[in-house]
Amino acid sequence: MKRFIKHAASLTLFALAMQALPASAARLGVTMATFDNNFLTILRNNMQKAASGKPGVSLQLEDAQNDVGRQISQVQNFIAQKVDAIIVSSVDTSTTPKLTRLAQAAGIPLVYVNRMPSDKTLPAKVAFVGSDDAVSGTIQMKEVCRLLNGKGNVAIVMGDLATQEARLRTRFEEEVVSKAPCNGIKVVEKQSAKWSRTEGRDLVMNWLTAGLKFDAIIANNDEMALGAIQALKSANKLGNTVVAGIDATQDALGAMKAGEMKVTVFQDAAAQGKGAVEAALKLAAGEKVPAMIWVPYELVTPANYKGYLSRN
Incomplete structure (x- = not known):
């Protein structure tokens, strides 16, 4: 009888403890491709902001430092810790099928954010x-085409080719100039600068030193575009060159205000961060969410950039 009373008391205490927890309590494991990236920093901050507004929700943030093996280990650690859901900004999108299999085997919901996974389904x-990313590359190049009146030479600074976004943006940039009215534009060079401002600067400096002639630099992101601007300014070539980026980061908008960047494409980090956290929480609660949750891109030019100064 005493054992029964003790057991009942324990159950009562457990029930009271569970009632004290917020209904939405959840722990989310988040592995970012890198912390050392302007856009991904904005994305990470917005995920933290979204989680902080939900009582009982906590994020465990890890930096994969652009290392595939490190990111896989981080996902395995999240699984061992039995987090309620995992969010991944992938280092290399070709590895996402493996991450998907790991999470599926453990029965833990998984949300990819920003960098589209390569899984077939x-x-x-x-x-x-x-x-x-097909949309961002398309609207970016169409605006450059308009500025060049449909003719001229362009060079493309690509992101890390291990990511789907770099490949898609470049592919659709090239598709735009393969058709009228933009088929008077020729892509004279394309190389990767791995999303880095420093590598973008060095790459464009090398092109200039080699005597490459171009009317526009098309960069897969703003960081590389800003690096291109540094190189062009040092060579006194910026005034004759259209520079285009993608993301509409604050630094890029500052360059646009200064007349240095002519085109960028707004990628809504706040909506992506909030959406990833909300999708993870819904999946953790047993709810269904769409497999693909799209956040629209928007063209940003000197005519409308002021409207984006407070967006990210």
């Missing part, structure tokens, strides 16, 4: 929150 309890 996403199974139940796995989702992607991000923007369609």
Whole structure:
């Protein structure tokens, strides 16, 4: 009888403890490709902001430092810790099928954010929150085409080719100039600068030193575009060159205000960050979410950039 009373008391205490926890309590493991990236920093900050507004929700943030093996280990650690859901900004999108299999085997919901996974299909309890990179490359190059009146030479500074976004943006930039009215534009060079401002600067400096002639630099992101601007300014070539980026970061908008960047494309880090956290929480609660959750891209030019100064 005493044992029964003790057991009942323990159950009562457990029930009271559970009632004291917020209904939405959850722990989310987040592995970012890198902390050392302007846009991904904005994305990370917005995920933290979204989680902080939800009582009982905590994020465990890890920096993969652009190391595939490190990111896989981080996901395995999250699984061992039995987090409620995992959010991944992937280092290399070709590895996402393996990450998906790991999470599926453990029965833990998984949300990819910003960098689209290479999985042919996403199974139940796995989702992607991000923007369609085909669209960003298309609207970026169409605006450059307009500024060049449909003719001229352009050079493309690509992101890390291990990521789907670099490949898609470049592919659709090239597709725009393959058709009228933009087929008077020729891509004279394209190389990767791995999303880095420093590498973008060095690459464009090398092109200039080699005597490459171009009317525009098309960069897969703003960081590389800003590096291109540094190189062009040092060579006194900026005034005759259209520079285009993608992301509409604060630094890029500052360059646009100064007349140095002519085109960028707004990628809504706040919406992606909030969407990833909300999708992860819904999946952790057993709810269904769409496999692909799209956040639209928007063209940004000197005519409308002021409207984006407070967006990210």
